Amino acid sequence: MRPLSSLNRFLKKVPVNFAVILMCILWIVPTLGLFVTSFRTREAVRTTGWWTVLAGKPKVLGEPEYQTYCASCHGADGKAITAADLSNAGVVNQYPSASSLLVMLRQPVNGNEVHLKDKALPTNTKDAISTLSNVTTYIKNLSGQTKSTSQFTLTNYIDAIVGYKGTQDYLTDCKEKVSSTLAVYKCNASDILNSAGIGAATLNTLLVAIPSTLLVIFLGALAAYAFAWLDFKGRQWIFALLIGFQVVPLQMALVPMAQLYSQLGMQSSFLGIWLFHTGFGLPYAIYLIHNFISTIPRDLFESIYLDGANHWTAFRKLALPLAMPAIASLGIFQFIWVWNDFLVAKIFLTTHPVLTVQITNLIDPRGQNWHILTGAAFLSFLIPMIVFFAFQRYFVRGLTAGSVKG
Ligand code: HEC
Structure with missing residues (x-):
């Protein structure tokens, strides 16, 4: 009997395993292709597919x-x-x-x-x-x-960083002298933070994403504490309303917010975009952290209040450390969301293009230089990857935040 039942169990798992493997392949193959392509020369990218590198001797x-x-x-x-x-x-x-x-x-x-x-x-x-x-x-x-065109190079990355759209790659074209007598070349180190490349745009994205994430975490945690452990009138109603806000689509707010910002003289300012992202991140943040904090046993809070702690101390010493898994996963979510955002940045931060916006600026209207995109795409997801792997052990715990009682 035993071997048969274990065979049955195995057979039952086959479709699931198959689906998982299929999904992995569907995700990994294009990503791998893009990755390999990003190291190929411009000429090679144009003429042959990335899989030709697998064919052995170049x-x-x-x-x-x-x-x-x-x-x-x-x-x-x-x-x-x-x-x-x-x-x-x-x-x-x-x-x-x-x-x-x-x-x-x-x-x-x-x-x-x-x-x-x-x-x-x-x-x-x-x-x-x-x-x-x-x-x-x-x-x-x-x-x-x-x-030789089958060599791997870093030129796509360099071209993406400096936003170079010349006929060859940046380093090659750089060798040309500006004047015939002086040893002055076309390129210089300041090109790295060139407004046409993604170097400066990465800084802009960080300037948008970090404050927007910290603000959401801080305000969200304070509000969640208040909803969970402060007694005030209409608490349930306000909380319900807040949860309701989550269904408001962001696109609906674009025009009124743009009008408001222009009246306040805040169009295309970092402050404006921080507030926008914070506003739209808060309902979910409060919901998530609230669910987590409200499951902390009441006794813990009562004993800390008995010791004479006020709400601020209870928040800092008790609620915040215990809610860390939820906060970490919220941080990852919010950071990646803001990092990938295109629409809001395109509208509210026109003078300082962020990474997503800048990458679209890199594409030539005739689609001639898409080799640059491969480098740009990989650089653009490097930082979210680092953030994700740095916090992922919290992330797994945070995913189930609030769903497990006690
Ligand atoms: C049947 C022999 C033959 C074949 C095959 C051939 N060529 Fe030539 N090619 C010549 C000769 C002979 C000349 C020199 C012509 C002259 O100097 O008047 C020449 C000249 C040239 C030149 C120089 C033209 C100039 O303006 O000075 C180029 C470039 C060239 N060939 C390219 C090619 C390419 C590319 C191919 C293959 C697709 C090719 N040839 C196939 C015989 C050939």
Whole structure:
């Protein structure tokens, strides 16, 4: 009997386990892809998928196409024809794109021969260009203009931090001198806090998120204590009303708050956005901490009052330490919520773009530089991850806050 029943139990768990594994895969694979992509070069990101790095030994991009169409005359290293040495940057630079290369290849060389002779490119122009774009990458590589494209680099991160949208990466373009005589380069250390990059935006986000979190915790804990242990008229009603406030959608308050702030001269100020986030965080904060504090045995409070403690002391010495798990989980929630907020910051903090807003500013309207986004995305969730792992042992306890009596 026994083996059968344990087999039954195992079979019952199969769907659950399967669902859990499936969910993990669904989450992890795209994240891993983004992570790998964030370390690939701009050129590699544009031309091949991130999974190609798993294929083992990195190949030089475009080499197979080059070998098929060009190597028979130009040689594997591009040096076979001295009049057209493809390892010479001067020659290759005349054909910056696949389309210009195609135009050249369609013209006769050496009098009336067709350039490629018997090796015809795909007849469809679009396919020919896509083949040739790999070839251009390869000959640029031969002529030393681009480094091997399968290498991993940090350029996406650097470009994201300084908000660089040039044609190459920031460090490469930086090597260009500003003047021909002085050794002054295009970039400098202050670019890190450049208003176009995410360096300054990260500071702005921290400036928004930390006070908004601390205020919610402090005011929420005080209010929760009052609702739990102070006797005043209408306590139940006010508490019920407060819980009701949780259903008010934030979007409803945007216009009236914007009007109010402009009357008070507070538009685009940090104070304004702190108050906004605090206001919308408080109902839930009070609810959560109240549920936690109200389960502390009454005897504990009575004995501390008997010892002559006032409410402030009871709050500090008894309620606050015991409510720590709830406070920690609330802190994580609020911090991550404010950190990820886009709408409120976009409207109420126009002069100091925060991270989420700045990341959208980084995207070129034509979607040309999305390689920067990969770096920016990873940097933007680094700090919430640190916060989460620093407090996660409280978090698990806090999730069940108030649901366990005693
Ligand atoms: C059948 C032989 C042959 C093949 C195949 C061939 N080429 Fe050439 N290519 C030549 C010759 C010969 C020249 C030199 C022409 C001249 O100097 O008049 C040349 C010149 C060039 C030049 C220099 C043009 C200039 O303006 O000076 C480039 C760039 C070039 N080839 C690229 C390519 C690429 C890319 C491929 C592969 C897609 C390729 N060629 C395939 C024979 C070939």
